[in-house]
Structures are given as structure tokens and as C-alpha cells.
Amino acid sequence: MNPPRRPRRKEPELFINRELSWLEFNGRVLEEAMDPATPLLDRLKFAIIVSTNLDEFFMVRVAALKDAVEAGDNEPDLAGLRPRQQLHVIAERAHEMVEALGKTLTEQILPALGEQGVRIVSLATLEETQRTFLGRYFRTEVLPALTPLATDVSRPFPRLANLSLNLAILLAPGEGEEQPRLALVQVPGGLRRLVRPVGGEGSTYVLLEEVIRAELAELFPGQRVLESAAFRIARDAEMELDDEGGRPYLEAVEEELKKRRSGEVVRLEVEAQAGDTLVAILVDRLGIEVPDVYHVRGPLDMRALQPLVEIPSLEHLREPPLKPLPALDDDELGRTFAVVAERDVLLYHPYDSYDPVIAFLSSAAGDPDVLAIKQSLYRTSGDSPVVQSLARAAENGKQVTVVVELMARFDEQSNIRWAKSLEEAGAHVIYGIQGYKTHAKVCLVVRRGPQGIERYVHLGTGNYNERTARVYTDFGLLTADRAFGEDASAFFNALTGYSDPPRMKKLTMAPTNLRERFLRLIERERRRAEEGQAAEIRAKVNSLVDEDIIRALYDASRAGVRIRLNVRGICCLRPGIKGVSDTIEVVSIVDRFLEHARIYQFRNGGDEEVYLSSADWMPRNLDRRIELLFPVAEPEPRRKVLEALDAMFLDNVKARRLMPDGSYKRKRPLKGEEPFRAQIHIYREAKRARERARAATSVAFEPVAAPAEKASSTG
Numbered sequence: 001m002n003p004p005r006r007p008r009r010k011e012p013e014l015f016i017n018r019e020l021s022w023l024e025f026n027g028r029v030l031e032e033a034m035d036p037a038t039p040l041l042d043r044l045k046f047a048i049i050v051s052t053n054l055d056e057f058f059m060v061r062v063a064a065l066k067d068a069v070e071a072g073d074n075e076p077d078l079a080g081l082r083p084r085q086q087l088h089v090i091a092e093r094a095h096e097m098v099e100a101l102g103k104t105l106t107e108q109i110l111p112a113l114g115e116q117g118v119r120i121v122s123l124a125t126l127e128e129t130q131r132t133f134l135g136r137y138f139r140t141e142v143l144p145a146l147t148p149l150a151t152d153v154s155r156p157f158p159r160l161a162n163l164s165l166n167l168a169i170l171l172a173p174g175e176g177e178e179q180p181r182l183a184l185v186q187v188p189g190g191l192r193r194l195v196r197p198v199g200g201e202g203s204t205y206v207l208l209e210e211v212i213r214a215e216l217a218e219l220f221p222g223q224r225v226l227e228s229a230a231f232r233i234a235r236d237a238e239m240e241l242d243d244e245g246g247r248p249y250l251e252a253v254e255e256e257l258k259k260r261r262s263g264e265v266v267r268l269e270v271e272a273q274a275g276d277t278l279v280a281i282l283v284d285r286l287g288i289e290v291p292d293v294y295h296v297r298g299p300l301d302m303r304a305l306q307p308l309v310e311i312p313s314l315e316h317l318r319e320p321p322l323k324p325l326p327a328l329d330d331d332e333l334g335r336t337f338a339v340v341a342e343r344d345v346l347l348y349h350p351y352d353s354y355d356p357v358i359a360f361l362s363s364a365a366g367d368p369d370v371l372a373i374k375q376s377l378y379r380t381s382g383d384s385p386v387v388q389s390l391a392r393a394a395e396n397g398k399q400v401t402v403v404v405e406l407m408a409r410f411d412e413q414s415n416i417r418w419a420k421s422l423e424e425a426g427a428h429v430i431y432g433i434q435g436y437k438t439h440a441k442v443c444l445v446v447r448r449g450p451q452g453i454e455r456y457v458h459l460g461t462g463n464y465n466e467r468t469a470r471v472y473t474d475f476g477l478l479t480a481d482r483a484f485g486e487d488a489s490a491f492f493n494a495l496t497g498y499s500d501p502p503r504m505k506k507l508t509m510a511p512t513n514l515r516e517r518f519l520r521l522i523e524r525e526r527r528r529a530e531e532g533q534a535a536e537i538r539a540k541v542n543s544l545v546d547e548d549i550i551r552a553l554y555d556a557s558r559a560g561v562r563i564r565l566n567v568r569g570i571c572c573l574r575p576g577i578k579g580v581s582d583t584i585e586v587v588s589i590v591d592r593f594l595e596h597a598r599i600y601q602f603r604n605g606g607d608e609e610v611y612l613s614s615a616d617w618m619p620r621n622l623d624r625r626i627e628l629l630f631p632v633a634e635p636e637p638r639r640k641v642l643e644a645l646d647a648m649f650l651d652n653v654k655a656r657r658l659m660p661d662g663s664y665k666r667k668r669p670l671k672g673e674e675p676f677r678a679q680i681h682i683y684r685e686a687k688r689a690r691e692r693a694r695a696a697t698s699v700a701f702e703p704v705a706a707p708a709e710k711a712s713s714t715g
Helices: 018-034 040-070 083-115 128-145 208-213 246-260 276-286 302-309 312-317 336-342 355-366 385-395 412-425 482-496 514-530 547-558 619-623 635-650 678-697
Strands: 118-120 149-151 165-171 181-186 203-207 225-235 265-271 293-296 345-349 370-377 399-404 428-431 441-449 452-460 472-479 508-510 536-541 562-567 584-589 598-602 609-613 625-631 655-658 664-666
Touching: 018 040, 018 083, 018 664, 040 083, 040 225, 040 265, 040 302, 040 312, 083 118, 083 293, 128 208, 165 208, 165 276, 181 276, 203 208, 225 276, 265 276, 276 293, 336 355, 336 452, 336 472, 345 355, 345 635, 355 370, 355 385, 355 441, 355 452, 355 472, 370 385, 370 482, 385 399, 385 412, 399 412, 399 482, 412 428, 428 482, 441 482, 452 482, 482 625, 508 514, 508 619, 514 536, 514 547, 514 598, 514 619, 514 625, 536 635, 547 562, 547 584, 562 635, 584 635, 598 635, 609 635, 619 625, 635 678
Parallel strands: 118 203, 265 293, 370 399, 399 428, 536 562, 562 584
Antiparallel strands: 149 181, 165 181, 165 225, 225 265, 345 472, 370 441, 441 452, 452 472, 508 625, 536 598, 584 655, 598 609, 609 625, 655 664
């Protein structure tokens, strides 16, 4: 919808490569796993996140670069790196990361867990009775689920499932053969990876693949096993669709999900002790290159260790829990429409409970005066109370319209399942918008009130998912503001009908004019600085990638605008370049909660403007997704947003500062300075605010004292 932008002069020295910046982000997560000051089970949690992040990175980003090389694409990125060059530097950094992760896990985290009675051991260390028990477990529970696969001239290498765990077994050559033979056994994904032998001390576990490895003679009777090693492959998982919308689009997504299981291999992980001969055979059979092979210390697929993170008896090895605070009293939850009609309610999850959002939708489903509910859904939980309320509303005869984004990466299958359930309940489901992902987070409730039609709106920076709302930081605004309601109606009419992109009073929409809005806001600060006025921009985003935005920020910095950016993940902007970005500061915070909220603040000569959005400063958000930006104007919600933003730049415990060369330097308290951890500070402030609010509304009943009797004249 936006006009094509004119090509600019290449200035690679001004930009950081996107993929290397992402790897730096994952490196900051790894730092949390490596940090002895991080509680032990949280170290394990961060280690698992590093591993799963790498899975997605290879399946999507590395796969796209490999496709580009295959297609002969030699176009450099903003930082001047061509696809093949990017693959080279990615492999170099990723190998370092995998090695550091494995070393941290095997030399620090697992031994420390062992001291706490949680052990992953080899079968050789077990007592005879325990090995007997595991042998019996193998024959009764595991063996029936196994299928040994021979590979030779007559039996080609099988199409292994993406991210499946397998054992590669080298067998001695057969009669008349010179080379060893290769066989495969897939480790069943439906069985628990951590097997507890009977009689083990504390929480003692053996990995399922070790149980299988010890019983290979059962699978290959009469054969001599030379070697075995666990391995795992990652495949190209990016989906390529011709967006057609409607039911054919749903069917196309389902078909692409089937293809994902057998895409081209982009990475091979093998146990660190795997022999060269075995690895060479796997490389040849999988059709990959040597740099695509990652030798892993410790268990492959670290998701198997997640149950250890959640052992109830080890609370002392985790961060103390921060229970979400009630933003509304129980009485207010029962009358959300009345509360929102009186005032805007700004929620900051996970510090604030998600209950008001659930209560808002639940009330709408059961309220006889509610006529219609319109909502966008991108990702939600499997048994979502949001989806349940929408289904109940439809069953109650209300007009329910849901715009479902099927292409929420790796959640497509779940989205298809519950979208169909909504259709069965009578809701009108829109399966995506042709050519664009619907990423906006908005819910509109239309209600018949005493004075006529009322509109209630929820707008957010995060998904309608009560589970991730406990670990992602996100804002949500509940409002009955008339302009917000009219804009939300126009937004949904544009998505579900044939109307032109709407002209909105308070909301700004991508891809129609959000890019231009941001550029105008940045340009206004630049002009004010040139006129000698104090000018400042502060923003909190997940990623900063867009070239136009970055160049506009550079221009504003040259004019003297102070720019402070909190960028959790990818940042392609280089701060601190003399004459270009001297006034720009970039910090990133990796802590117990995933920073996900997007905040934009512009000083505007003292008449400051504050916005929240579902959109990052990335081309995909500005050009290829349907997004919303909304202002926060009421004093109390605005104060809450700005105090959170202030905390992001005061953190000297979990914050890192981006350096001009693309590296990050951890911020530490200066001499005499108190440690300041933003997320803990925000929670404490939210708790104090809640206590003050309760104190202000509480009523104390004090008995009136009886008047004092007159003193006796006698005595």
C-alpha cells in the first residue's frame, strides 16, 4: 500500500547485520545461563531458551539465506554482507555459542544440580537392580514403539522428521562388504526423555536414548554394533504461500504444514563423542556441508530438561515468584463495563493480572445488552478462556467476528484447530487478510446502553494469551473513549468488508500510514532541535531493523535530538558514531520476563506524545502486517507507561549497552550507586500503588469515646 521507496546510497558502515545482531541477542540470553549470580534452575531455563531459539533461527533465517544462495541471489544486506558471507559469519558465531552452551551445561549447571540431588547419569553408574528395571522398561514400553531402519543401496536414507531425535548406528560390514553399514532408530517423541530408574537416590534420571542404546542387540540381533550416536536435524520451516484468503487459504496453510516436516536440512546436531566416520556418512546422506554440523556437549534437544526447571521441591533454586497483582477488585471484575465507562484502565502484564481482560470478554459473552464482539487473534493458548468466551458469546446469539492470523509462525496448527471450533460455535471467522499478517491486538465490544450504543475497546501490545501474559511484559488498554470505539469499528469494517483503508481519529494503522506517521514524528523532533528547542525521542521495541526509520533517527541525532532506545533483540542501528549517532543510546534488557511491550515517546516541545503499539520498527511490521498504534493520553495511564520506560534506562543489573561495533557491554552500578533492576523495581512500584489505592478506598469505623466524667469533689 505504501509507494516504493527510492534506492539509497549504500552505507554499510552505518548498519549492523540483522542475523549477527540476533545472535548477539541470543548471546545475552546465554550470559544469563552462564552467570553464577542467576539462580541455578533459572540458569537451566535460560540455557533451554538459547537452544530453542537457535532451532527457530536455523529453520527460518538460515534456511532463507540458503534459499537465496541456491537461487543465485548475491544482493548485499544493509551491512554489505551477501547471503553466502552471512552464512559464513553465522556459522562461526553459532558454533562458538553451541560450544559455550554445552560447556556451561555439562561443567556448571548439571554438576551443580547433582549437588542438589538432581542427576542425569549413565547406565554404567547404576546398580544391577536398576539396570534390570530399565531393561524390563525397554522391552515393555519402548521396544514396541521402535522401528530400526537399515540404509543401503536398496533402502535409501529415510525422510527424518524435523527436530526429531534419532540414533545413528554403525554396524560391522556384511559378508563381501568393505564399508560399515548405517542403521537408524528414531527415539519416540511420545515417551518421556528423562527416565527414572527404580531405587535411584533423589531425582536420578537416565536419558531415553541411553536406554535404547544399551539394548541395540534387541534391535539388531546377530549384528556387531561398532558405534552409535544420537543426532538431530533441523529443516527449512519457512512457509511459502500465495495468499488467497478464505477457505482455500486455510487449506493451503494445512498443506504447507505437512511440507514443513520434510523441508531441506539446514543443520545437523550430533553428540560431541560421535566418530568422524559416522558423521561423514550422515553429512553425505543428508546432503549438507561440514559447517552445518554442530557437535553438542550434553543432551541433544534441551527441551527434554524442562521438567527439571519445574521440580516443585526446588523453589530455592529459582527466582522468588512475583505473583501478578489485581488491577481491579473482585467487585470491579464483575462490572468491567461500568468501570471502563468511568475511566481508562491500563494493564501492565505480568505485573498486573490478566484477569481484567478475561473478565471483560466473559462479561461480554454473558451480557444480554452486548450485541457484537469483534476481535483479532494471533497467538493464544490451547485451552484459551478468550476463545471459550468468544464461542459462548456466539452460542448466546451475539454477532461474533474473529480475524484469525493462521500464519503465526509455529502456532499455525493450533490456530487452525481453535478457529474451526469458533466456526462451529457460530462465530464468523476471517482466515487472514490477503497479502498481510494481522498482528494488531484489538477487541471491540458493542453494547446497548441507557443512552444508546456504547463501544468498549481493548488494545494491546501482546497476544490474547493468558499464559504468555505471565512471562511477557505487555501493555493493554481498556477504554470506552468514543473516538477509540469509532476507530475500532472502522478498522474491523476495513478488514472484513470492501471499504477503503479508514481515516482514523486516534489510531494509526499499518500498512496504510504507520510508517509515514513514525517518520513524521521523528522529523518533527528533528525540526524542533534545529530551531533550538529541547528535543527527545524514547522508544522501547523488540527489534529495530527498518532502514528508513534508522536513517531518520540518524538525521535527528545529527540535529541534536537526544534519542534513547530500549531494543530487546535485533538492532541494526549503530549508536555512538561520530557525526552520525552521537546522541543515540541503545540498551537491551534480558531478565526473568521477556520484554515485549512497544512504547514510543516524543517530547514535542513539552507537549509530549506517548504511544503503544503492536508494531516494531521493522519492514515486516510497517509494510507487510496489519498493525495498530494508539496514544496514551489520560494522566494516570500515561504516568504508568512513562515510569516503566524510565526504568528501562536506569537498569544497571540486567541491562547491556550496545557499542558502535555491534557488541554489548553489561551495565554495572557505578561507585556508590545502588543496584537497580528494572523488572523488580516495576513490580515493587506496582505493589505499592495497589496498596495505596486500597488504603485510599478503605473505610475505618471508630467508636466514639464516652465523655470523661467530672472529677469527684471528695477525697
